Amino acid sequence: MRRQTWRTGLAVSLGLTLASSACGDGGSAAGQTGAEAGKASAPEVAEAGKASAPEVAEAGKASAPEVAEAGRRSPVAASPIRFEPPNRGAPKTRLGGATRSTGAGSLPRIEALVPEEPGWTLRAQPVLYWYLAETTDTQLDFVLLRLDPMETLAQVTLERPVRDGVQRLDLAEHGPKLEPGVAYQWLLKLVPNPEDHSYDQVVGGGIERVTASPELEGKLATPGASLPHVLAEAGIWYDAIDALSRGIDAEPGNRSLWNQRAALFRQVSLPALPLDSDAAPGLSPR
Numbered sequence: 001m002r003r004q005t006w007r008t009g010l011a012v013s014l015g016l017t018l019a020s021s022a023c024g025d026g027g028s029a030a031g032q033t034g035a036e037a038g039k040a041s042a043p044e045v046a047e048a049g050k051a052s053a054p055e056v057a058e059a060g061k062a063s064a065p066e067v068a069e070a071g072r073r074s075p076v077a078a079s080p081i082r083f084e085p086p087n088r089g090a091p092k093t094r095l096g097g098a099t100r101s102t103g104a105g106s107l108p109r110i111e112a113l114v115p116e117e118p119g120w121t122l123r124a125q126p127v128l129y130w131y132l133a134e135t136t137d138t139q140l141d142f143v144l145l146r147l148d149p150m151e152t153l154a155q156v157t158l159e160r161p162v163r164d165g166v167q168r169l170d171l172a173e174h175g176p177k178l179e180p181g182v183a184y185q186w187l188l189k190l191v192p193n194p195e196d197h198s199y200d201q202v203v204g205g206g207i208e209r210v211t212a213s214p215e216l217e218g219k220l221a222t223p224g225a226s227l228p229h230v231l232a233e234a235g236i237w238y239d240a241i242d243a244l245s246r247g248i249d250a251e252p253g254n255r256s257l258w259n260q261r262a263a264l265f266r267q268v269s270l271p272a273l274p275l276d277s278d279a280a281p282g283l284s285p286r
Contacts, residue, residue: 085117
């Protein structure tokens with residue numbers, strides 16, 4: 001049943017990108033402009049230990065141990081990192097940067113930094129990461145869809161110019177909260193012509209919020225545990241990438257962190273990106 005939800009929802013969401021011009025007209029269900037997300041050319045990392053904990057339970061239920069606290073107690077391990085996909089065999093929800101028509105040859109390369117299958121998060125308002133090859137003045141829209149039942153939760157036009165490099169978009173800045181066990185799809189659309197969406201360049205990925213198991217809670221609370229390693233091995237893609245990206249912002253010269261994040265990108269078959277500290281302009285902290 002869940003596989004059918006992803007398949008049907010993805011097909012409908014792709015149809016919406018062609019049929020709807022609401023986002024292209026700058027509409028925003030959340031009433032946001034996306035200015036801060038558009039400005040961030042790299043993950044905006046808080047001071048060590050100030051990252052808010054993921055919300056892993058519904059209101060009124062006990063929450064899991066604070067992931068940020070666990071990360072503060074221990075450095076990121078230098079051992080190899082391994083992502084264990086939790087949704088093996090699930091429909092592919094990652095969208096590449098292919099255009100739907102001709103005439104978009106001047107658009108910069110854009111990639112959603114997500115696995116091919118739906119990715120997991122523990123947070124009600126996770127951080128989404130993507131990559132832009134060149135700074136652009138082209139309109140860039142963010143859309144968040146709930147797939148079952150189909151509902152547009154947010155439509156945001158990001159502030160221009162949009163900077164190159166690894167970018168972040170924090171859902172906490174745009175209002176929507178993910179519910180556990182619900183299928184969502186997020187999209188980024190480069191819109192060269194708001195009057196003709198056949199030229200849009202669309203990327204995105206599937207996302208689902210899950211609740212931490214007691215075993216995972218225990219690992220996150222273990223003194224000396226490496227937060228990105230624990231999250232990646234548990235299949236919690238979005239939070240693992242966020243933890244590594246925060247580490248990179250805090251220690252931009254730490255090549256081990258760069259290598260570990262690049263290793264995760266390779267493991268989910270993302271196209272090669274210039275993501276090492278010598279080749280990725282726009283990754284310095286802001």
